[in-house]
Amino acid sequence: xxxxxxxxxxxxxxxxxxxxxxxxxxxxxxxxxxxxxxxxxxxxxxxxxxxxxxxxxxxxxxxxxxxxxxxxxxxxxxxxxxxxxxxxxxxxxxxxxxxxxxxxxxxxxxxxxxxxxxxxxxxxxxxxxxxxxxxxxxxxxxxxxxxxxxxxxxxxxxxxxxxxxxxxxxxxxxxxxxxxxxxxxxxxxxxxxxxxxxxxxxxxxxxxxxxxxxxxxxxxxxxxxxxxxxxxxxxxxxxxxxxxxxxxxxxxxxxxxxxxxxxxxxxxxxxxxxxxxx
Ligand code: C2E
Ligand code: CA
Ligand code: CA
Ligand code: CA
Numbered sequence: 001x002x003x004x005x006x007x008x009x010x011x012x013x014x015x016x017x018x019x020x021x022x023x024x025x026x027x028x029x030x031x032x033x034x035x036x037x038x039x040x041x042x043x044x045x046x047x048x049x050x051x052x053x054x055x056x057x058x059x060x061x062x063x064x065x066x067x068x069x070x071x072x073x074x075x076x077x078x079x080x081x082x083x084x085x086x087x088x089x090x091x092x093x094x095x096x097x098x099x100x101x102x103x104x105x106x107x108x109x110x111x112x113x114x115x116x117x118x119x120x121x122x123x124x125x126x127x128x129x130x131x132x133x134x135x136x137x138x139x140x141x142x143x144x145x146x147x148x149x150x151x152x153x154x155x156x157x158x159x160x161x162x163x164x165x166x167x168x169x170x171x172x173x174x175x176x177x178x179x180x181x182x183x184x185x186x187x188x189x190x191x192x193x194x195x196x197x198x199x200x201x202x203x204x205x206x207x208x209x210x211x212x213x214x215x216x217x218x219x220x221x222x223x224x225x226x227x228x229x230x231x232x233x234x235x236x237x238x239x240x241x242x243x244x245x246x247x248x249x250x251x252x253x254x255x256x257x258x259x260x261x262x263x264x265x266x267x268x269x270x271x272x273x274x275x276x277x278x
Contacts, residue, residue: 022068026079029065034092038064041096044262045271046114046233046255050247054275056112056146058255059097060262061089077118086118091134098138098145100265105140109272114146114176119153122161128168135171142172146197149175152183154193162194169194176233181217191228198225202236205256209241222249 033039043057063071080086097113104111121127135142147168154161169175176197177190181204190198200221207214218234225232234246237256246254263271 023079026071026076027083027085030076030080030083030085031088033063033065034088038066039089039092040064040264041093042262042264043100043113043268044255045260045268046253047259049243049251049254052259054109054111054272055253056114056144057100057268058114058148058262059093059100059116061093081118081120084120086120087124090115090117090121091130094131094134094145095138098134098140101140101144102138105144109276110144112144112146112174114148116178117147117149117153119156119161122149122153122164123157125160125164127164128171131168131173132171143174146174146176148178148199150178150183151180151189151193155189165194169196181221187224190224190230195230197231197233198228199233199235200251202256205234205236205242205246206238208245209239215245218246218251219249222246222251226250 040062042060042062044060045054046056046058047053048055061073061077063073063076065071077086077089080089094115097115101111101113131145132142135145149165154165165175174197175193175195176199177193177195178199179201180190180198181201198221200218204214204217204221208218222232231252233253233255234242234251235255237243237246237254237258239258242256243254243258260271
């Protein structure tokens with residue numbers, strides 16, 4: 001029995017070793033992955049309800065790893081976030097997204113891009129100036145850029161993050177609270193945050209069809225958001241039933257597989273083209 005126990009410990013140690021090894025590899029390889037073109041930005045459309053007018057797209061990062069295949073941002077973003085490299089990630093995605101917005105503008109499409117921020121970006125007092133520079137480089141007006149941030153990333157160090165957010169907002173960039181309803185989100189916090197938009201976490205939107213509790217949460221967030229003069233976005237809209245319910249609740253914007261999955265640059269362009277043809 002003692003021997004089995006040892007085996008178990010050894011297997012556990014080996015498995016943990018592999019997890020750490022992989023994480024270590026991802027950290028050490030990320031910089032070169034950026035330069036080698038393994039990091040891609042995909043786009044998922046956001047549409048206004050009820051008429052489905054296209055208002056923008058969220059930029060979502062992907063890593064095509066030579067050994068591990070297509071990695072989900074849920075695996076590598078937290079690893080990259082734990083290092084100074086998240087700054088390089090954010091600016092990579094930001095610059096790509098702004099280039100897209102400029103291309104869309106040149107074709108007469110007024111669409112914004114939403115970029116996800118990490119807690120490190122919010123703690124960096126030089127961040128707003130560098131964003132201003134990127135906007136200027138790309139020749140994009142600030143109101144066509146949205147930053148999505150979670151409440152917990154703001155509340156990790158509000159003394160640092162709030163001045164950064166206020167400065168971005170003064171510049172005219174649109175700010176959205178992501179994953180609202182999860183973690184420690186509360187009414188009091190939302191009222192104090194200098195934001196324009198609230199994004200209902202997809203877990204509630206996905207559960208709405210089968211769970212009355214989720215439905216009640218979604219309805220309350222829409223009402224709360226509107227009472228604070230915020231634009232309310234629902235993500236994870238997968239079917240017509242969810243969409244119809246959101247329309248009834250007067251939710252402003254929808255994002256989800258019903259409209260489109262996140263698409264590579266090329267496929268997003270094809271999707272846009274097919275849609276504007278009609
Ligand atoms: P998020 O910001 O909450 O992004 C929404 C996630 O929901 C995306 O997962 C998207 O593909 C997925 N999704 C969209 N519509 C639906 C739907 O109808 N049903 C379901 N089940 N899922 C849907 P993804 O692309 O895997 O991204 C995961 C997370 O990784 C993001 O969550 C975000 O927190 C983070 N992330 C992605 N790109 C970046 C980035 O450039 N920078 C940072 N810091 N984080 C990023
Ligand atoms: Ca997001
Ligand atoms: Ca979200
Ligand atoms: Ca998330």
